[in-house]
Amino acid sequence: MLELPYLRAERADAEQRLSKRNIDAKSLVDKALALDEERRSSQNDLDGQQAELNNLSRSIGELMKAGRKEEAEAARARTSDLKATIQQLRDRMDAADQGLHEHLCTIPNAPLPVVPNGRSADDNTVVTQEGALPELPADAKPHWELGEAYGLLHMDLGVKLTGAGFPVYSGAGAKLQRALISFFLDRAIEAGYREIIPPHLVNEDSAFGTGQLPDKEGQMYTFEEEGKRLFLIPTAEVPITNLYRDMILEQDQLPIKMVGYTPCFRREAGSYGKDVRGLNRVHQFDKVEIVRIEHPDRSPAALEEMVEHVKGLLRALELPFRQLLLCGGDMGFSSAMTYDMEVYAGAQKRWLEVSSISTFTTYQSNRLKLRYRAEDKKPRLAHTLNGSALALARIVAALLENNQTPEGIRVPVALRPYTGFEMIRS
């Protein structure tokens, strides 16, 4: 969540930036500050009364020790009123505190100044586009037909086993998945990221820490286990970032760069139509995710580095891609700035999002209580960032479509050491 000191000190800035999300920023901020005011004043009162009681208790102890029983009794008699008011003040303070916290949870991150205004995906800015679009014959097949024809991908078997949107890969299709995962991991490790294999199930604290709760609750698969709610991870971001929940890092530990491969589970309720054909949108997909914990001064540069890393992957895969800067209306709840990377799927003739690279500034770290010790030795909130590098299902879709030839499906050169084959044949 947003930092209270920021809201207090830079109210106008907060409102202006939040309004890029096309929400009623003023009333959100007003309410936060009103609740904050109430909380502070009630704590002030409470602390004062509590201090009085503490003093009284201390003196009772001293009087007892000195054997001045009657005075002690007199003092004790005076405590009951105090205790009653303290209880009232505590209730008031707790209510204010909880109300404030709940309200802050509903406020999304404030977009950075460079984030453009806009309502929807149509308003995103194309930053760069690279690589020639494939020129495919008129009868080029979409990936779901290719996957079926070459025995790589079986959406129908997924339906049989689980339900719609749970693909089954087999043969060269399975090998291709594994090759991509290894390739992405190796490239990230070369770039200095430490590989993590996290749990695929997280608890509520973790889901809250990265901002999935309470905002995106409906998008996660969830179930109860002995009274505790657990969530299937929608992205490796959740467990990996939460590794550093509740920590104070020394400055020389920064940056922390981690990479992890996990399957990702998303309910994607309400999706339909051509958008969800084949691998375009599925409930389970594989993804290699890079996560960074950075000093605030370094995070803008880190974001650009991550973009460059992803571009390198896309170039190596010989996929035409473009980089979008998301507008305020299309950004995720916790993000302060997001680039999306899209690849062109030649048969469908459409761009598919394969990576989302974001900086969360202190929004996540504030929830995570993830801090570093600054020059003045005081703990400060670190910045967190993450990006897909990359999400597999749609990459596979584009690879199959763009590389189809009469002889088979060509495997990009960079991937061949991992697949062990240059061409997928029927």
Add this chain to the structure above:
RNA sequence: GGAGAGGUGGCAGAGCGGUCGAAUGCGGCGGUCUUGAAAACCGUUGUGCCCGCAAGGGUACCGGGGGUUCGAAUCCCUCCCUCUCCGCCA
């Protein structure tokens, strides 16, 4: 699943219900000494929130929650977690 032990500051480890945010040791930081380093010695060393320009003051926190009490790290209840042994098992 059965039986037992325990959860205290970065770590180790004390703590008769009263001045304990908490002894002591280690580690860390600063200093003295030294050509330098080590050793030794001295000092310092948790986090959140509130008030304050600051110095500083207040308050909360000894696994979580609740209770008893004028007062709880210390007593009671409850939940969670860790460890050991047995069983089961990829």
